[in-house]
Amino acid sequence: MKILSNFDTNMAEKLYDEYVQIFGAEYVALVHKSRLIRYAQIFFPLFLFISVVIIVSYFVYTYEMPHEIIYRMFRGVVLIRSVILFIKLSHKYVDFKMDFLVVTPREVMKYDQHGVFSRITEKIGADKIKSITIQKNGFLASFFDIGTLVFLAEGETAEGDIIMDYIDAIEATDTHLRHILGKDKVISPAS
Secondary structure (H helix, E strand, O other): EEEOOEEEEOHHHHHHHHHHHHHHHHOEEEEEEOOHHHHHHHHHHHHHHHHHHHHHOOOHHHOOOOHHHHHHHHHHHHHHHHHHHHHHHHHHHHHOOOOOOOEEOOOOEEEEEEEEOOOOOEEHHHHHHHEEEOOOOOEEEEOOEEEOOOOOOOOOOOOOEEEOOOOEHHHHHHHHHHHOOOOOOOOOOOO
């Protein structure tokens, strides 16, 4: 689905196909956020909300309430909370689905979608990348091998230039990206 020029749900695949035509599939990587994050940030809150509504509905409609207004208030609260939850979860879904990283031998590009009308694109030339850092914090990140990739360019701050959070198989992804960028070459000492 495409809405104006900033909101294209197929943009990641289009860019990937375009760069595969230029560099070949071995030298292009498309990196998305972890699916576990989708479950934790989208499906779990939805499941929790539905569970609470079912349990409270059971008690509200099983026992006879003294006033009809209690039923109306309950339905109103559920309706308002549903709308708020839909807005929050749709924003998180867009963030999950449309934030991605494309890595080619020439550059690293991060696309960060914020709602329907705003997208931030960050690019660093491969020759400007000083280091690639992996960050894993906590037991769950270590257990599921989910982490953050930080691309630091020459002459920039220690925070990094391009930061991509919640990447699956972070160690293997790092190795693959280093190969694409030519950072895995062993430099022999001068004789």
